[in-house]
Amino acid sequence: MGQLTLWRFFSEQRQTIKPVEKVDLTGKTVIVTGGNGGLGFEAAKHFATMNPARLIITSRSEEKGNAALSKISQDTGYTKAEAWPLDLSRFASVREFADRFEREGGRLDILVENAGMIGTPSYEKTEDGYAVIFQTNAIAPSLHTLLLLPYMIKTAEEYKTKPRIVLVSSDVHYRAMNSKSREFVSQPNMIDALSSVDYYNNVSQRFFMRALQARLANHPSIIVDAVNPGYCYSGFRSNLTGIRAFLDYLMESLLAMTTEEGGRQLVWAAVGGAGSEEKIKGGYISFGEVVEPSDFSLSKEGQDLEEKYWNQQLEILKGADPRIKKIVDQYLQN
Numbered sequence: 001m002g003q004l005t006l007w008r009f010f011s012e013q014r015q016t017i018k019p020v021e022k023v024d025l026t027g028k029t030v031i032v033t034g035g036n037g038g039l040g041f042e043a044a045k046h047f048a049t050m051n052p053a054r055l056i057i058t059s060r061s062e063e064k065g066n067a068a069l070s071k072i073s074q075d076t077g078y079t080k081a082e083a084w085p086l087d088l089s090r091f092a093s094v095r096e097f098a099d100r101f102e103r104e105g106g107r108l109d110i111l112v113e114n115a116g117m118i119g120t121p122s123y124e125k126t127e128d129g130y131a132v133i134f135q136t137n138a139i140a141p142s143l144h145t146l147l148l149l150p151y152m153i154k155t156a157e158e159y160k161t162k163p164r165i166v167l168v169s170s171d172v173h174y175r176a177m178n179s180k181s182r183e184f185v186s187q188p189n190m191i192d193a194l195s196s197v198d199y200y201n202n203v204s205q206r207f208f209m210r211a212l213q214a215r216l217a218n219h220p221s222i223i224v225d226a227v228n229p230g231y232c233y234s235g236f237r238s239n240l241t242g243i244r245a246f247l248d249y250l251m252e253s254l255l256a257m258t259t260e261e262g263g264r265q266l267v268w269a270a271v272g273g274a275g276s277e278e279k280i281k282g283g284y285i286s287f288g289e290v291v292e293p294s295d296f297s298l299s300k301e302g303q304d305l306e307e308k309y310w311n312q313q314l315e316i317l318k319g320a321d322p323r324i325k326k327i328v329d330q331y332l333q334n
Contacts, residue, residue, distance in 0.1 A: 030270075167224070
């Protein structure tokens with residue numbers, strides 16, 4: 001299972017998808033980033049049917065966020081959903097979200113880091129100085145997660161629950177590492193190397209997820225996992241052009257699951273596997289079960305790179321928000 005063969009990919013895409021996992025979320029708070037559309041929206045709709053006390057979706061656009069709230073209410077009858085602005089291409093927006101949650105948030109039981117973007121032909125930098133795609137898909141979600149972590153730990157202690165952090169990934173990480181790319185990310189500045197190639201975002205997410213879970217030994221109730229939603233119809237790839245857009249159209253026609261079926265995978269990662277939480281911790285979830293990640297990520301070389309990535313990214317995050325150092329010192333083991 002440590003490799004993704006074409007046969008495995010085709011088999012997974014053509015399988016019968018399990019029904020959505022249902023639990024009672026009464027009294028609990030759920031955050032879904034990028035919940036205004038695509039997989040995040042479908043997951044948010046499923047969460048809405050489970051009666052959470054609060055359901056917060058994020059969107060870069062206030063108009064799209066409000067439209068999603070109306071659709072959630074129309075489709076599910078749930079009227080308590082909230083749309084908060086969040087633009088992961090700006091560290092300032094992540095800080096503003098954390099500030100607001102400190103004022104208004106309270107408890108936090110489920111955090112689904114779903115927002116992201118697909119690579120573009122041009123290399124662009126954010127106002128913070130990093131590649132747009134890498135900041136949006138890797139660095140900023142890590143900043144967002146760590147800033148919200150204290151509320152999840154407090155929730156676990158106060159309510160005796162097992163909060164979950166879900167990072168939406170994909171099976172691309174299976175093919176992200178070859179001999180050339182291993183040499184590439186072994187450069188002294190690993191972050192700059194990774195940020196120049198879009199599919200390394202998935203490797204970075206896996207590194208962050210496992211490293212964070214390993215450092216939460218003093219808070220065993222917190223569960224961190226990564227989930228592969230499968231290859232789905234989604235607006236996520238709407239900016240593709242030319243041959244990439246044509247090939248994607250063919251792939252969707254032949255193999256894609258519905259966006260709603262992909263949303264089920266996010267929900268399972270957030271609430272599924274009751275009684276098997278220890279197996280889920282730091283796990284890679286695909287189609288409703290914990291599976292073995294890539295051989296490289298399990299190797300000594302992969303683990304060394306994971307440690308290197310964690311340390312280099314942490315320096316960036318500390319610079320992005322001074323609260324990060326306090327959070328790491330207070331809650332995480334070295």
